[in-house]
Amino acid sequence: MKAAVRNYQARMQRVLDHIDRNLDGDLDLETLSGVAAFSRYHFHRQFSATFGLSLHRYVQLARMRRASHQLAHCQHASVTDIAMAAGYDAPDAFARAFRQRFGQSPSAFRKAPDWAPWLAAFEPLDNARSQLMQTTFSDNDVSIRTVAPTRVAMFEHRGDPATIGATVQRFIAWRKAAGLSPRTNPTFNIWYSERRPADPADYRMDLCVGLADDQSIDPGDDAVRIGEIPGGRCAVLRVTGDTHNLEPAALFLYREWLPASGAEMRDFPIYCQRFFLDDPDQRPAADLFLPLI
Structure with missing residues (x-):
């Protein structure tokens, strides 16, 4: 079935x-x-x-x-x-x-x-x-990786998730102006709240661009700050195709994989890295990272 x-x-x-x-x-x-x-x-x-x-x-x-x-x-x-x-x-x-x-x-x-x-x-x-039928994940889809710290430029979104599209457009425009191509500087999202909080004003996420250790930028926007995604052990779940809504993948990690694994979470939010698979179709993909102790 x-x-x-x-x-x-x-x-x-x-x-x-x-x-x-x-x-x-x-x-x-x-x-x-x-x-x-x-x-x-x-x-x-x-x-x-x-x-x-x-x-x-x-x-x-x-x-x-x-x-x-x-x-x-x-x-x-x-x-x-x-x-x-x-x-x-x-x-x-x-x-x-x-x-x-x-x-x-x-x-x-x-x-x-x-x-x-x-x-x-x-x-x-x-x-x-x-609305595409929910992807079925299994424990075999989750891998454990030890990742290095990643220096990033963080573009903040605060407030109603319905307005995230406007923030994404500002992020894209800022990224182009800064010369930070997705081909050379990876893209990350960090989520600090659930996808649909009771009060939309409580929604918080960062859109991030990876930076080399010696790479300097002019933020050029009050929403931008320099930060770091810390290194350490992570449970990683890859989603391919439609990566618009990663909530089902996150729920699988929290609700099914985590209790069965016996692992403990580290004090850093769940985040993802977005990229395109290196195949003829260039399908979008996202690796979802759950930080672990």
Whole structure:
């Protein structure tokens, strides 16, 4: 039964990965049902049942999210080119849809993005990616590593987790300005609170960039500070594919692996390192670290 569930999950994940990599391509029902190797007569219902929104709506939102990123971060790309890549036949149709969804015209968003309505508009897309059936982990998926201390630049997020997207955008912009490429400086997240605290104002996490011991930077933002992820023994669980929501993996470590292992936790929060697997598909992955004594 578990093998069948994993196979079904993998086929659905293939579809999401294909959409992400081929937003300029033909993403119709025939094509995507073929990617999943499911019957085209049932696939639209399977997709809606799994992700909570239609295939067409998912593709539309994915293309619009890319378009908004291009507007904010790719100044060399024209609005017309961005509109065409998002599947619109004319810039005015794109502008109407963009304004309806975000409350700003594409040109106004490019100059000064308002991230609050942006976050609300893409909540269905984020929820859909989180709805993929929960991955089943086992004790064999957990390894024990002794890691070295890692010097990092920490970009703080404090407050409602619903606004984390805006912080991520600021983090990306700051990282680019500082010349800290993910290829040379690894990415970490540190969580100090649960994913959905009773009071959203209590949510706290750091987005981090690894630094060499002799590497100096100009923080350039009040949210940035220099710190360290301490070394020591850690239980490590790898998650591949959809790493948007790592809570199921964290719950497995706390609720199942830890009691059975007899291990004791160190006084440092759970954290992860994000990267891409070195394979032809370049799938995203995250190693989740639970610090141990």
